[in-house]
Amino acid sequence: VRSITEGDTEVLVPIPVEGANFAPSAAPVFYNPVMEMNRDISVAATSAFVKRMEPDPEKTITYVDALSASGIRGLRIANETGIHTTLNDWSEEACDLIQQNIDNLEIGHNTIASHKNANVLLHEKHFNIVDLDPFGTPAPFLAAAARSVINLLEVTATDTAPLCGAHLNSGIRKYAAIPFNNEYHSEMGVRILLGRIARELSLQDKAMNPLLTHATRHYVRTYLEMKKGAKQADKMLKNMGFIVHCPACGNREAIYGLAAHIEEKCGRCGEKNMLGGPMWLGKIHSPDFCSETIAELEARNCGTKQLAIKMLELCRDELDIPMFYDQHLICKKLGVSASAIETVIQELRNRGFKASRTHFSGISFKTDADISDIEIIIADLR
Ligand code: SAM
Numbered sequence: 001v002r003s004i005t006e007g008d009t010e011v012l013v014p015i016p017v018e019g020a021n022f023a024p025s026a027a028p029v030f031y032n033p034v035m036e037m038n039r040d041i042s043v044a045a046t047s048a049f050v051k052r053m054e055p056d057p058e059k060t061i062t063y064v065d066a067l068s069a070s071g072i073r074g075l076r077i078a079n080e081t082g083i084h085t086t087l088n089d090w091s092e093e094a095c096d097l098i099q100q101n102i103d104n105l106e107i108g109h110n111t112i113a114s115h116k117n118a119n120v121l122l123h124e125k126h127f128n129i130v131d132l133d134p135f136g137t138p139a140p141f142l143a144a145a146a147r148s149v150i151n152l153l154e155v156t157a158t159d160t161a162p163l164c165g166a167h168l169n170s171g172i173r174k175y176a177a178i179p180f181n182n183e184y185h186s187e188m189g190v191r192i193l194l195g196r197i198a199r200e201l202s203l204q205d206k207a208m209n210p211l212l213t214h215a216t217r218h219y220v221r222t223y224l225e226m227k228k229g230a231k232q233a234d235k236m237l238k239n240m241g242f243i244v245h246c247p248a249c250g251n252r253e254a255i256y257g258l259a260a261h262i263e264e265k266c267g268r269c270g271e272k273n274m275l276g277g278p279m280w281l282g283k284i285h286s287p288d289f290c291s292e293t294i295a296e297l298e299a300r301n302c303g304t305k306q307l308a309i310k311m312l313e314l315c316r317d318e319l320d321i322p323m324f325y326d327q328h329l330i331c332k333k334l335g336v337s338a339s340a341i342e343t344v345i346q347e348l349r350n351r352g353f354k355a356s357r358t359h360f361s362g363i364s365f366k367t368d369a370d371i372s373d374i375e376i377i378i379a380d381l382r
Contacts, residue, residue, distance in 0.1 A: 001097065006036055006072060007043055007302045009079045011101050013070045029094045030069035030135070037304035038133075038156060038221055039073050041312070044296035045212055045223050046129060047081045048289065049152050053128075060084045063129040064148070066118040066141065071098035073133055078111040080300070083129075088114040088121050122148040132156065138193075139174040142200040151226055153208065155197065158219040163189035180245060180276045183326040186215040186360045188243075191322060193220055194280035198236055205229060207236035210282070211289040214315055215360055222284075239282030243322065245274045250330070250371045254281050254322055268372065283320045290316035314359035319366040324358045325374060327365065334375060336382040341365060347377050 001012040013031035016024075024032040046063065055061055061083045065074030068087040071094075078085035087098045095115040102111050114121055122130065122144035130149040132138045136159040138145075145153060157163060162171035165181030165188065172178060175196045179188045190213055201208055208224040227236075241256040244263075248271035255262065258278055266273050294312050297305055331338045341357060345365050348355035353369040367374065 004033075006039060007076050007080050007300065009072075009076045009105065011070060011072045011075055012097060012104065013072065014097075029091065029097050031072065034217075035219075036302075037216065037308050037311075038219065039076060040297065040300075040302040040304045040308050041212075041214075041221070041293065042073060042131070042154060043076050043080050043302070044300060044308075045289075045293045046077055046083075046152070046154070048292035048296045049129070049211070049223070049225075050081060050083055051292070052289075053151065061129070062086065062127045063131065064088060064114075064121070064125075064127040065131045065133065066122060066145070067132060067134045068098055069094050071101050071113070073131065075101050075105060075107070075111070077131075078107050079105055082110065085111045086114050086121075086127070087111065088116055088118055090115065090117050119144040126150055128152065129154065134158075137162065137174045139196065142197060143203070146197075146200040146204050146206060149206075149226055152211075153197070153201075153224045153226060154222070155193070155224070156219055156221045157189075157193050160186075160189055160215075160218055160220065163192050163220065177278055178276050179279075180243070180274060182245070182247070183329050184323040184360070184364075187323050187358075188276065188279070190215050190220050190222070190284060191279040191281065192277075194222060194224075194282075194284065195240055195278055197222075197224065198240060198280055201226075202233040202237055205233050207232035209286070210280075210284045211286045212293060212312070212315060213284040214311060216311065223289075236282075239280055240278050241281045242275055242277035243279070243281075245276065246271055247274060248272075250325075250333070252323065252371070256281060281322050285315050285318075285320060287316045311359055314357055317356055318358045319354055319356045319368070321354075321366055321368060324360050324364045324366050325371075326361065326363060327378070328363050330371075330375060330378055334379050336379060338363070339378075339381050343381065344378065347381060348374070351377060 014027040064086040068089045071087040074087040098113040129152045131154040133156040161167040164185035165179035207227040213222040246266035249269040251268040345355040355367040
């Protein structure tokens with residue numbers, strides 16, 4: 001092992017194996033330095049959420065990192081936010097390393113190591129905050145996490161190929177939904193994952209209010225506030241639905257509900273429509289929560305501060321309308337060259353539409369204009 005520091009926390013992690021085949025998952029205990037921004041945001045978002053809970057000093061707020069590996073994520077939560085943390089992993093080597101890290105940081109008063117199957121632990125105990133950060137898909141842990149969680153569910157998914165439609169059958173098996181592998185596949189992946197989580201929560205008569213969700217390179221991460229009760233769950237499920245997309249002309253429509261009738265042919269160009277879903281069509285962020293998380297990042301020591309803040313500002317300011325438009329694709333179809341993204345957004349606004357940048361892609365935008373209006377505006381810019 002070697003010692004590294006992330007945020008304010010010094011942690012022992014496995015020494016990387018040199019050579020072409022090195023992958024974090026090949027090490028005896030997993031540690032991936034590329035996920036530092038994910039962890040920086042986790043510490044900030046968890047801290048922002050705990051402040052919202054207005055903690056009663058008499059009551060302990062409990063957090064579980066159900067799939068801990070070296071423990072770095074939960075160790076940072078314990079050390080940098082002070083809440084009670086359980087660090088769980090079914091690997092004995094991981095658990096030994098976690099215990100060593102707890103001892104070194106002298107945080108045994110609010111941190112415990114747990115050596116269980118995550119699903120067993122989550123079925124045995126309730127936690128205020130449940131964090132799932134697995135290899136690949138979180139799907140096998142969602143039922144237990146939905147049962148265990150009281151206030152906040154934090155989930156990472158690194159299986160972007162199944163989520164975004166690049167591995168279609170794998171995605172159908174894990175998420176019981178059909179994604180499109182098209183220009184907005186990253187947002188599709190986010191909404192397929194959220195849809196699967198929403199339905200898992202509804203089994204427990206629970207509902208989610210998404211506070212922050214980001215798709216960054218090879219993963220999706222989401223922070224979901226929990227609400228209790230069958231009525232809340234029924235209300236939440238009204239945000240489920242489908243996207244009808246015409247691959248020929250780019251026309252799309254969101255259809256709300258878990259049963260949908262769609263026209264076989266596109267109303268704009270007459271080509272065959274595609275149907276994706278079911279998925280989450282509701283909000284994926286709360287702008288206030290994004291601002292609170294940004295304030296936490298500003299006040300903290302963390303290696304990815306500037307990058308993380310920049311991304312969260314994009315999340316805070318983006319329109320929460322599915323799905324984004326890729327300017328380059330539209331320009332290619334029209335045979336015109338692309339403009340600065342801000343110019344397109346300004347022109348959409350000048351003509352009375354809502355428009356914003358999106359954290360999903362630097363060359364894309366969100367708007368309530370339809371594809372016909374967008375094409376006219378982009379063509380007029382050239
Ligand atoms: N959260 C860690 C971080 O931020 O560095 C990374 C966790 S790593 C991607 C996934 C871990 O889950 C591995 O250490 C593996 O041993 C553990 N794991 C996989 N399946 C498990 C299960 N069913 N119960 C408990 N641990 C499990």
